[in-house]
Structures are given as structure tokens and as C-alpha cells.
Amino acid sequence: MPIAKGYAATDASQPLAPFTFERRDPNDDDVVISIKYCGICHSDIHQARNEWGNSRFPMVPGHEVAGVVTAVGSKVTKFKVGDHVGVGCFVDSCTTCASRDLDVEQYMPGLVQTYNDVEADGKTPTFGGYSDSIVVKEGYVLSFPENIPLDAGAPLLCAGITLYSPLAHWKAGPGKKVAIVGMGGLGHMGVQIGAAMGAEVTVLSQTLSKQEDGLKFGAKHYYATSDQSTFEKLAGTFDLIICTVATAIDWNAYLSLLKVDGTMVLVGAPEHPVPVHAFSLIPGRRTLAGSMIGSIKETQEMLDFCGKHNIVAQVETIPVSQINEAYERVLKSDVRYRFVIDMASLA
The missing domain is CATH 3.90.180.10 (Medium-chain alcohol dehydrogenases, catalytic domain)
Incomplete structure (x- = not known):
């Protein structure tokens, strides 16, 4: 061997x-x-x-x-x-x-x-x-x-396929408002890929320390989630939210940012359970979903897409x-x- x-x-x-x-x-x-x-x-x-x-x-x-x-x-x-x-x-x-x-x-x-x-x-x-x-x-x-x-x-x-797969599955593109929660290894890929798909991308990060990078990667907007007014300003805004963070945050607060029929997709996995209230979902017919990497076919599709749009980590x-x-x-x-x-x- x-x-x-x-x-x-x-x-x-x-x-x-x-x-x-x-x-x-x-x-x-x-x-x-x-x-x-x-x-x-x-x-x-x-x-x-x-x-x-x-x-x-x-x-x-x-x-x-x-x-x-x-x-x-x-x-x-x-x-x-x-x-x-x-x-x-x-x-x-x-x-x-x-x-x-x-x-x-x-x-x-x-x-x-x-x-x-x-x-x-x-x-x-x-x-x-x-x-x-x-x-x-x-x-x-x-x-x-x-x-x-x-x-x-x-x-x-x-990181690339973990964000590409839900963005493609939930049809991020022109006319869609997409939020990426977290501006780390996963999040910075989601911003680039979502923008290349034609979606209007917003970054939701704990602070504004990476705002310049987020905008450079293609985000149209960047908000600090440590500022409670962010959740008031953006209530009912997004078609799709992709949460990349692996720490326990208040998913209910983020669900409030979805439009009617909007979807929040989890790709980060906190170590401990996070409570979700029924009324974070019911009034807006909202969906809380998960996504895990992608198939071999989809991963090759993602690599070709990144090659076409010059996207790298x-x-x-x-x-x-x-x-x-x-x-x-x-x-x-x-x-x-x-x-x-x-x-x-x-x-």
C-alpha cells in the first residue's frame, strides 16, 4: 500500500x-x-x-x-x-x-x-x-x-458548494433579495456567488468591520446585527436568507426579516439546539430549511460557474x-x- x-x-x-x-x-x-x-x-x-x-x-x-x-x-x-x-x-x-x-x-x-x-x-x-x-x-x-x-x-x-447549492436551489437571481448571515469563510463565498447570479445581496454581520470587503465582493447592503434597529428596518425584506454561522443566534429574529413565503436556510451547524417559535413561521408562511454541500454534478457546475465569473476564495x-x-x-x-x-x- x-x-x-x-x-x-x-x-x-x-x-x-x-x-x-x-x-x-x-x-x-x-x-x-x-x-x-x-x-x-x-x-x-x-x-x-x-x-x-x-x-x-x-x-x-x-x-x-x-x-x-x-x-x-x-x-x-x-x-x-x-x-x-x-x-x-x-x-x-x-x-x-x-x-x-x-x-x-x-x-x-x-x-x-x-x-x-x-x-x-x-x-x-x-x-x-x-x-x-x-x-x-x-x-x-x-x-x-x-x-x-x-x-x-x-x-x-x-465553502463554495455549500453556498452555491442553496442559492441555486432557491433560485437566487435577478429580482431576488438575498441576505447572507455571517461574513466568514462561507459567507464571503455566498456574497460573491449570489451577486454573480444577479441577486441583490445584503450581508448581516455582527459588526461593520468587514463592510468594505462585503461591498467589494458584490453586496449591495451591509448591516450590523448587534444594532437592534437593523431588525426593525429590514423586517419582511428578504426572499432568501442563508445563515452561515455555527454559533447559537436567535433564529426567530432572522425569520422576521423574511417576506411572505420567504425561506431561511441553515448551512452553519451550532453545537447545541436553537429554539424556534411557531409564530416565527406561521404568519408569513415562512420556511426554515437546511442544506448540505452538493452533489458531484452540482459541485462541478459550481466550479465551472466560478471559473466563468472569476470567483475564488x-x-x-x-x-x-x-x-x-x-x-x-x-x-x-x-x-x-x-x-x-x-x-x-x-x-
Whole structure:
């Protein structure tokens, strides 16, 4: 089996540390990728620290994987050595159930996550992108447009698709008023993508500290939610609100900002339950919904869309040795807007 190097969490209470492990042998439908960059997602922190209660150790996190193809199996037709490719949040899924035809495999049984999971054989652990290489089935490898650099493109594979999918599903576009709650790694992608779709985008952030950036990314308006008058001014304004924050906020207050038949979509997952009052929904026939990443087909669609509109993540590139420091900075919102690990630093 090929030997890989990376960084792993060996226990929920311990910092990530260097880790050597075995990748599975490539099959004839596999693509072997030399990982060049991997983004740091807030969910990596949740899982490395077992905050969702389902962590498997040792764990090599990372599902915003960008690299270069170094080998392909004999049955691979879509990729060749040298191609710039990515791997997102899952590396296998149900291939037989009828629901796959709906291009929503991320919601189906049989989904195999890129890390903190086991392969379809039920025993081989999956290890993620905080490493120097990965072996993935051809059908779960994504192609980067030529104008998208690997470092700034890596976060598109989670942050990008996490916002693109609900914006597309709820038909953000001309004539639609869309609010993005939170101006972080997810939020800054939502502003760019929503604006490129033609929607009128408003940022709702705790403070105005990132207002200049929000407007530069394409937002038409920017409000501080720490100012109670914001909720009075904007009551009944939005067709769609996408909430990216992973902390407990008053969802009822944000629901009041929706128009009749408006929808608030959760993509950030707070650690603890958040109460929702029935009368935050009933009088306006409002909907509170959730959304999780996107299918492989939709993720490729998102990458092509970002290539067409020159949309990338705003990143701070770090060596692998700074992962633990980066985790703490993410928790303090001390990054604009996504950390990306340079895997060349593993050497």
C-alpha cells in the first residue's frame, strides 16, 4: 500500500501532529492525486475535537483538497496525469438507488465522507486532505477550470458548494433579495456567488468591520446585527436568507426579516439546539430549511460557474506546522477568509 504523510488528530483533547499512514492501493477506476493545498473548514475543528460526538481516531481532516493527478487506473477516461483536480466532502456514495438520478447523493444512504468515515468495505478508514496524497474513484474527482488557482480554489470544494447549492436551489437571481448571515469563510463565498447570479445581496454581520470587503465582493447592503434597529428596518425584506454561522443566534429574529413565503436556510451547524417559535413561521408562511454541500454534478457546475465569473476564495496560506494555531484563529474569526494549507511544507 502507498505510504502517505499528513497531520492527524489522535484524540479529541490533543493538538494535531505529524502522522504517517497507508493509502489503499489504486483500483482500475481510481485517480491518484498529489495534494498541493487543502482548506481548513470549521467542520474540521468540530470533528477533530469530537464536538458532534461521532469522531473516529486517528483522524486526518480535510475535505477541500486541490492537487495534481499523478496516476490513473486503466478504466479512467475523464482525467490524465498532470490535470488540476479537486476532492470535496465525499469520496463514494450510493450508486444503485433511484434517488441518485435526482443528483442529491449527498443526502442518500451510503455516502462515504472524505475523512472520519470508512470505505464501502465497512472497515477501511478514510483519511482526508491534510496529507500529501489521496486515492479517489474517478466519479468523485472534480476538474478545476484553468483560470482557478489551486490554493484559492481549494475552499470552493466545501465553502463554495455549500453556498452555491442553496442559492441555486432557491433560485437566487435577478429580482431576488438575498441576505447572507455571517461574513466568514462561507459567507464571503455566498456574497460573491449570489451577486454573480444577479441577486441583490445584503450581508448581516455582527459588526461593520468587514463592510468594505462585503461591498467589494458584490453586496449591495451591509448591516450590523448587534444594532437592534437593523431588525426593525429590514423586517419582511428578504426572499432568501442563508445563515452561515455555527454559533447559537436567535433564529426567530432572522425569520422576521423574511417576506411572505420567504425561506431561511441553515448551512452553519451550532453545537447545541436553537429554539424556534411557531409564530416565527406561521404568519408569513415562512420556511426554515437546511442544506448540505452538493452533489458531484452540482459541485462541478459550481466550479465551472466560478471559473466563468472569476470567483475564488480569499485565502491565507499557511505551512502545515501552523494548523493548530490556525484552528484557534478560526474560532476567533481571525482570518480573511479561509486558511489553506500548503502541503509542500510537509516535505
